[in-house]
Amino acid sequence: MSEAIEAEQSFVDKFPDEARIVRSSFLGSFLALILGAIFGIIQTLHRTDVARIIPSTDYYTVLTAHGVFLVISFTVFFLVGLFTWAIVRSLDRPLVNTKITWTWYLIMSGGMTMTGISILAGFVDSIDMSADVLYTFYAPLQAHPLFYTGLAVFIVGSWIAGADWFRTFLAWRREHPDERIPLQTFMVLTTMAMWYIASSAVAASVLLFLLPWSLGFIDQVNPTLTRTLFWFFGHPVVYFWLMPAYMLWYTVLPKIAGGRLFSDPLARVVFVLFLLLSTPVGIHHQYLDPGIAEGFKFISMTNTMFLLLPSLLTAFTVVASVEYGARQRGGSGLLGWLTDLPWRKPEFTGMMLAGLMFAAGGFSGMVNAGMNINYMIHNTIWVPGHFHLTVGTAVALTFMAATYWIWPQISNKPIYSRTIGLVQVVVWFIGMALMSNAMHAQGIMGVPRRTAEPEYSGFDYATMFGGFEELNIQIAIGGTLLFVSTILFIGNLLLTMGNPKVSGLAESLPPALSGPTDSPEVLDNLRLWVGIALTLVVLAYALPIAAIINRGGLLGPGVGTYPVWLTPLFDALANSATIAIGAVGDASAALVEVVK
Numbered sequence: 032m033s034e035a036i037e038a039e040q041s042f043v044d045k046f047p048d049e050a051r052i053v054r055s056s057f058l059g060s061f062l063a064l065i066l067g068a069i070f071g072i073i074q075t076l077h078r079t080d081v082a083r084i085i086p087s088t089d090y091y092t093v094l095t096a097h098g099v100f101l102v103i104s105f106t107v108f109f110l111v112g113l114f115t116w117a118i119v120r121s122l123d124r125p126l127v128n129t130k131i132t133w134t135w136y137l138i139m140s141g142g143m144t145m146t147g148i149s150i151l152a153g154f155v156d157s158i159d160m161s162a163d164v165l166y167t168f169y170a171p172l173q174a175h176p177l178f179y180t181g182l183a184v185f186i187v188g189s190w191i192a193g194a195d196w197f198r199t200f201l202a203w204r205r206e207h208p209d210e211r212i213p214l215q216t217f218m219v220l221t222t223m224a225m226w227y228i229a230s231s232a233v234a235a236s237v238l239l240f241l242l243p244w245s246l247g248f249i250d251q252v253n254p255t256l257t258r259t260l261f262w263f264f265g266h267p268v269v270y271f272w273l274m275p276a277y278m279l280w281y282t283v284l285p286k287i288a289g290g291r292l293f294s295d296p297l298a299r300v301v302f303v304l305f306l307l308l309s310t311p312v313g314i315h316h317q318y319l320d321p322g323i324a325e326g327f328k329f330i331s332m333t334n335t336m337f338l339l340l341p342s343l344l345t346a347f348t349v350v351a352s353v354e355y356g357a358r359q360r361g362g363s364g365l366l367g368w369l370t371d372l373p374w375r376k377p378e379f380t381g382m383m384l385a386g387l388m389f390a391a392g393g394f395s396g397m398v399n400a401g402m403n404i405n406y407m408i409h410n411t412i413w414v415p416g417h418f419h420l421t422v423g424t425a426v427a428l429t430f431m432a433a434t435y436w437i438w439p440q441i442s443n444k445p446i447y448s449r450t451i452g453l454v455q456v457v458v459w460f461i462g463m464a465l466m467s468n469a470m471h472a473q474g475i476m477g478v479p480r481r482t483a484e485p486e487y488s489g490f491d492y493a494t495m496f497g498g499f500e501e502l503n504i505q506i507a508i509g510g511t512l513l514f515v516s517t518i519l520f521i522g523n524l525l526l527t528m529g530n531p532k533v534s535g536l537a538e539s540l541p542p543a544l545s546g547p548t549d550s551p552e553v554l555d556n557l558r559l560w561v562g563i564a565l566t567l568v569v570l571a572y573a574l575p576i577a578a579i580i581n582r583g584g585l586l587g588p589g590v591g592t593y594p595v596w597l598t599p600l601f602d603a604l605a606n607s608a609t610i611a612i613g614a615v616g617d618a619s620a621a622l623v624e625v626v627k
């Protein structure tokens with residue numbers, strides 16, 4: 032028996048090169064996490080006026096660093112590591128060529144370093160560089176060209192990563208022509224297909240408008256257009272963060288709970304729905320933008336409501352799988368099975384608490400998504416309250432919790448302290464419950480987001496629970512707990528890395544109760560789904576974008592539809608065309624004369 036356990040190879044034993052890439056991606060991600068958390072605590076204590084260590088004029092630099100490091104570097108570096116692990120694990124074959132893998136890793140790291148430097152330079156007065164444009168980097172705020180260049184490089188790196196996984200999948204397909212796509216691979220491929228569609232718009236915005244504009248090649252841009260292209264990407268990017276978390280909930284959480292995934296086909300349906308519905312909804316971030324007709328906003332709202340469906344399906348499937356696990360362990364009763372779950376495991380409790388917060392985030396998201404009630408909370412601190420539940424917890428806490436389960440398998444090192452891990456995930460939950468709830472409440476009072484000086488003190492508000500000052504205290508305490516939780520996580524991981532290597536840390540994932548063969552083959556037809564997804568995008572965006580360009584010009588009002596510096600060129604072309612046409616006319620007239 033013990034021999035059998037020892038004989039089972041862990042991920043790093045089987046795929047040492049790939050394991051190194053996964054570890055490097057995770058470490059890049061956690062570096063961003065700690066930086067983001069430092070800026071997070073600075074801005075929390077600043078805007079609540081508890082402790083001010085920066086001048087308010089630096090607030091946007093801090094906020095940009097917090098947003099970019101957390102929602103771009105932390106999330107994306109984690110997911111590229113996770114996807115590499117998932118592809119290799121579920122196909123049970125190495126990547127085709129790890130040189131390519133290291134290439135995209137270095138390209139992404141290089142891009143993010145450029146972007147990071149351009150942001151942090153904003154703190155140093157003697158350097159003439161800044162990028163205080165926030166993580167929603169559309170016009171009219173303008174950053175140093177290095178910021179946009181770094182982002183473009185980073186995105187190209189992520190495209191190569193996707194190609195690397197698709198290529199490995201195709202190699203597997205040649206070896207296994209008749210098998211269904213393994214579930215985790217299916218999830219990676221659908222997520223990446225969605226990412227290619229979504230990120231194309233932001234790449235276009237950066238390369239065609241923002242970068243040339245910050246380099247001085249063009250005088251101005253059409254802000255509505257850059258905003259629309261940003262949100263074309265900005266909504267689906269939330270699914271780029273969420274789908275890896277969903278992958279963990281579907282494939283890893285049931286195993287940790289001692290059970291099995293309830294339904295593989297349902298999981299596939301959910302990922303296809305995300306591929307189809309994530310992108311044609313971005314205009315729901317622009318309900319208050321002038322220059323976009325109300326009708327387009329209404330269509331976007333309707334599409335958004337459809338997007339609830341896959342999340343509700345997920346809630347059902349994941350809870351059913353966990354309940355199955357509890358009942359396998361002897362759980363019974365209507366809710367009594369809940370006590371038979373492995374609550375002492377940080378990876379389990381972390382993911383469950385993350386899922387619970389996601390449900391709360393779903394409710395506040397419904398308020399954001401409703402065109403009329405959105406007006407009440409738009410640009411208030413309610414909005415950060417909402418997304419700290421979704422990306423800030425459902426995603427971030429799931430990633431941290433999953434690390435307790437995956438890290439031993441990719442390093443052969445057991446977690447330094449699982450008790451600290453448990454404390455860490457619970458502290459995150461409590462901290463976020465305090466901070467996010469108080470942010471929502473302040474938002475309803477109209478307290479703005481993105482400001483160093485929300486000077487609402489001294490006013491009298493009739494509120495149900497506590498006033499502005501009291502809510503500020505809750506935000507400050509919550510933010511501090513979150514910071515402490517991050518330190519516990521990073522500290523625990525660093526100590527884990529110092530642990531000696533052991534064997535016997537291999538883990539496997541059990542097959543689903545209802546397996547892939549129960550699902551219709553058409554679900555695996557990725558070409559079909561990408562085709563439909565593209566069609567939906569064209570239907571949702573062709574008219575609004577045409578209207579925006581028609582009204583405001585490709586490069587802003589009064590500029591016409593091409594860059595200013597091209598004007599002399601176009602004039603010269605037009606002149607020579609006139610002359611040429613004239614000459615051709617004369618020549619043909621002469622020819623006609625001759626023929627006569």
Ligand code: HEM
Binds near residue numbers: 427480
């Ligand atoms: C250490 C834990 C954290 C603390 C204390 C914290 C605190 C805050 C606060 C107070 C704000 C609002 C600032 C304002 O609008 O004036 C904020 C904004 C934000 N946070 Fe966090 N946060 C934390 C973790 C996270 C995580 C894990 C994520 C995502 C993965 C995240 C993503 C964001 C984003 C995207 C913004 C909006 C930035 C902007 O408006 O441009 N935060 N955070």
Ligand SMILES: [Cu+2]
Binds near residue numbers: 315
């Ligand atoms: Cu959205």
